[in-house]
Structures are given as structure tokens and as C-alpha cells.
Amino acid sequence: MLKLNRVHHIAIICSDYAKSKQFYTEVLGLKIVREVYREQRQSYKLDLEVGNLYQIELFSFPDPPARPSRPEAAGLRHLAFEVDDLDEAVAHISSFGVDVEPIRVDEFTGKRFTFFADPDGLPLELYEI
Template identity: 65%
Template sequence: MKVKKIHHVAIICTDYEKSKKFYVNILGCEIKKETYRAERKSYKLDLLVGGEYQLELFSFPESPLRQSYPEASGLRHLAFEVEDIDQAVEELCKENISVEPIRVDEITGKRFTFFCDPDDLPLELYEKSC
């Protein structure tokens, strides 16, 4: 077997409307499809990142919280590429989102930083290569 690409990343949120606003209005993801599944009392929101990559945002009543810090085993973070990291950080700060200081990747020389979504899922901004 040889996988070809990542199809989607699924995220379970605790407050659907708050997370929907964050991913759509703040990060600029595009809504592909929104479905309410009454039997599960759950929303599924398909989002496009950059017109191609898909995030699936789920809401389930009473989901257990996930340990993030100290760093737990499993998925470490989700990284988004941006053209201008300084501008992206400024936009997040205007939304009162706490952002770590920008660092430089010692291997690639690219700038990056971390912040969290409404459920404290660690997210990364990584500046696009020139």
C-alpha cells in the first residue's frame, strides 16, 4: 500500500458554534457542507483549507476532554501554512487569541508559531517557503 495524500483531519469540538466561528471567520476556512444528524445530536461541518484540504468539525454531546499538556501521545498539532506569519499573528491577536512568540525552525530556517483553537487543540502557523 502507498497512501497518496491526507484526505481530511477530523476535530471534535465542545462548542459547535464557537468552533465554527473560529475555523470559518478567524482562520478563513470555506464551508463545503454542514449536516445536522438528529439521531446523534451532532453536527458535521466539512471545511476546505486553501480550496483543497478538508477539515471535518464534529460536535458530540458530552465528549471526554483530550489531554494536551504536558504533551500527550498521539496527534501533536495541526499546522497551517501562511504567506505572512506576522500578519497572521496580528489578526489572531486582534481576536484576543493568545499566540506564542514566533520561532525559527532550526532545520528549515522557516518561521513558525503556535496557538490553540477554542478547545485548546494545538495549532501551528508555518510561514510558506519562498
């Protein structure tokens, strides 16, 4: 039987590298692990640390296709970040001008959550533990 240990990384392709780098590092506060430019692919790869456990790989490629729809396109639906204090997290990202949906309550767990989007419209979630 296959034994998967954990999620190793999440890869995201962005359309505007500088804008997305600023969003993920300054707005979301993710730590830069390494940044490389791959000349042959005309692509940046930025490794970002999430809570000492996960890694997001932010890629740039020339003219990537747009996401078909939000969020019910086939494939990855959204990326969720766990937070201790949802109100504090919403206030923080809102201070950067990020639009955040109204806070909802999960009908099964009773936990609070909300959605917002990165610069390319990728749906992101904040989920309060």
C-alpha cells in the same frame, strides 16, 4: 505496496459547536463546504476547505472527553497551517483576541513558526513558507 495519495481530511471534535464554527470560519477564514446535523448522533458535522486541497471535518458530540494534555499527549500533536506571511497571519488572529506564542525559528529549516489554540485548546501552528 500501499499507495497513499494525500491526506483526505482532518477530523476535530469540539465541545462548543457554535464557538468552534465561528473560530474556524471567521478567525481562520476557512470556507464552509457543507454542514449537516445528524439527529441520531446529536451531532453536527461541518466540512471546511483549507486552500482548495484539504478538508477539516468539525464534529460536535454530547459531552466529549477533554484532551489529556497539551501538546505532548499520545496521538495527534498539533495541526499546522502554512502561511505566506507569518506576521500578517499573527496580527489577523490576534485581532480576534486569540493568544499567540512568540514566533520561533526552526533550527533545521530556518523557517518561522508559532503556536496558538482553538477554543478547545487544540494546538494549532502557523508555519511560514
